[in-house]
Amino acid sequence: MTDFNTSKRLKNRYKAEKRFKVYSMSALIIGIMILLTLLSSITISAIPAFTQTSIGVDVQMDDDDIQQFQDDPNEVSWRSIQKSSLYELFPDVESRSQKKELNKILSTAAYIKIKDFYLKNPKLLDKKNTIYVTASDDVDLVLKKIIDVTLPENMRTVSDDQLKYISFLSEDDRIKKQISWKLFQNSDSREPELAGLKGGIIGTLLTMFVTLIISFPIGVLAAIYLEEIAPKNRITDIIEVNINNLAAVPSIVYGLLGLAVFLNYLSMPRSAPLVGGIVLALMTLPVIIIATRAALASIPPSIREAAYGVGASQMQVIIHHVVPLALPGILTGTIIGIARAAGETAPLLMIGMMAFIVDVPSKITDKATVLPAQIYMWANNPERSFEYLTSAAILILLLILIIMNLLAILLRRKYERRW
């Protein structure tokens, strides 16, 4: 019975089928490609930030400096030692302007390396030592071939003279490129070659600590009450709707809450992990409550009934039987909630946690910044080197989040039980 028309229609229908399948498959592929592009573009741009160029200078301390060093190493004029040992490498550089250019090839705080060297090896004080000190970020970029040296001089940040000095140094084999741990050792700085993430990482840890100790007990207790104990009435209904709505409130509104209530009304310290932690805890609370309720609901009623059957009170049933069985699910939800909070930036901007802070915070009321806020600040910095540093910071943040999520997945795999 297949006349010409139906067979043609059938063909079209099969074509449409094929088209639809291709469309939907390409949508998935696009989604995955975007993820890969995002991750790879950030990884690639992070690579330069993990190595650092050092320049070897010959340092010879004079007698005054040695005397000073034995009195108080902090009082030695390290800066001028740094400069004079650099001038020694280039005896023909004489004019002031040339010297100024020459000084710019070292980091302004390169002398820290010299100081550390002598503090570690005080026996070598009176000898001439070759010490590798941190190069400036421009030199670093030239050697990583990021600054295009073929451009005319006024279109790059490095002058022709400086290029000459650099090539002289590399012919003399005084330039070393090493993997650097300064991202973890230093805290924030205006100089890209010195800037590190230590302050941000510690700040994030302190903030997450506050978030955890507030949101975990409150969230779990609230969820147990709502799921196991509360009578079904209007009030508990309102609480439930309310929790679901809180989960959808934009994070920046929590920041406004923190600013108005904790900073202005309660006069808590600005920029402190304490306030940041409380704000993020309020934000995480609905997540933990919802996850805990789901975990509690998945425990079959037979467990409860058996416990009641041997004479346990309601609280004993909950604390001795239901909660321990639901604990893996509760912890998984908590870790995921905390991981989300750890990547949150907007509410923390409102309460001043993106100030430029050099000191590493040591307690929860100190001024501090967090990793995402530091990423935001670095991303706004126009200097080229900060682009790579930002990518590296993002990589570290993502690594922390991935570890947390893996932990959650492992926990679920290991302890998940099907009833």
Next chain:
Amino acid sequence: MLNFYILTLLFLSFASYFFGKKTIQKKTTLNQVPQHSRDTYHGFYLALYLLIPSAILILIWVMISPNIIHSLLEQKIQNTILLEDNSQIGVLRSQVISISEGIINTDNQDILSLVGYYNDISQLSVNLILVVSSISSLFLFFYAYRKINLRFNARTKVENIIKNTMIVASLVAILTTIGIVLSLIIETIEFFKIIKVSDFLFGLKWSPQIALREDQVANEGLFGAIPLFLGTILITIIAMFVAVPIGLLSAIYLSEYSNPRIRAVAKPMLEILAGIPTVVYGFFAALTVAPFLRDNGATLGLSLSSESALAAGIVMGIMIIPLISSLSDDVINAVPQSLREGSAALGSTQSETVKKVILPAALPGIMSAILLALSRAIGETMIVVMAAGVAANLTINPFESVTAVTVQIVVLLVGDQEFDSAKTLAAFALGFTLFIITLLLNILSIYIVRKYREQYD
């Protein structure tokens, strides 16, 4: 001092747990009365009666004491220093507090005496809370100690305390909402005392930075929020054009076409996108997407601003792909298999089944997913802060730079400013609008699911 007190309290309640346990154990060995509760409950009873009164009092003290101290200090300021106008009290107050914390220094005698006064009353308030809370804790501890004996129903008491703690914990969620609503409403009302509501909601010009001097005639600046709303809507629409097709189609592919192996790999990969912090998306938009669009736009003869709405919208769309795909995946999977089989039995192809049977059946769920994604996009901050502009242009051209509501909240509030200026208050008015819009979208999404959900089986 307070820290030391809290540590001591924790230690003492720990000790009193064992103390209560021991007391009861000793009594059991002496007499042969049947025991109502196990020893541990008596221990808990003592420990909680020691801990809870102090905990409640200290919490209340933390909440209200700064306020009382500040108003006392302000009164003192008014009495000691003659001020020309009252607006300087707040400035002086924070100055005094910073001096006492050792952040700044001064040699003004008047202020130094105020600092002394401030230190005195702070010390007084700490001493007061220490005395009151330790007395009440000790009092209740002895009350509890007198009560425990073998017939005492310690278990019921302890269980009641735990239950009440749980009720308090679930009220925290309510308190948070009240806190949000109150703080937003109070500041918004303050704002509307300065700026007319109609000027804010329907004004076409937004330039809050216009007030250069205090005494300027129009020192309020212009607070017409239409350009911000329009910018947010434009960016959100672009985001939806990216996220809805990709998210929905990949959900369809994952649930209808793919084999389990692909699904096991692809679904978590899409979910990784959901776990990436928004600041990373913002950086991706500014570093990769915006330059890419600008360069390609130039070759096509389009002039794209480097902070174009397009870049921000596309990246925001990427951010909400996983939200749409995972929610749609759930609702598509919830459509019963019998519908698919019935449709196949009638001879339809798989795509016809999807388009004519599954999507209509899953539509309420998909709509609610899209509304949730919409509310997420509207409230999203970091992507637009980093990729969209700051200047409020009234335009619907996606190649130009626009600003968004959240961007302006950040711009208005970041940095030190006096709290009561129209600029900071405007941020709260914007935040309130944002809160209302996202709330309405959520209610709408719940309503759609409830009203139009089909019951199968």
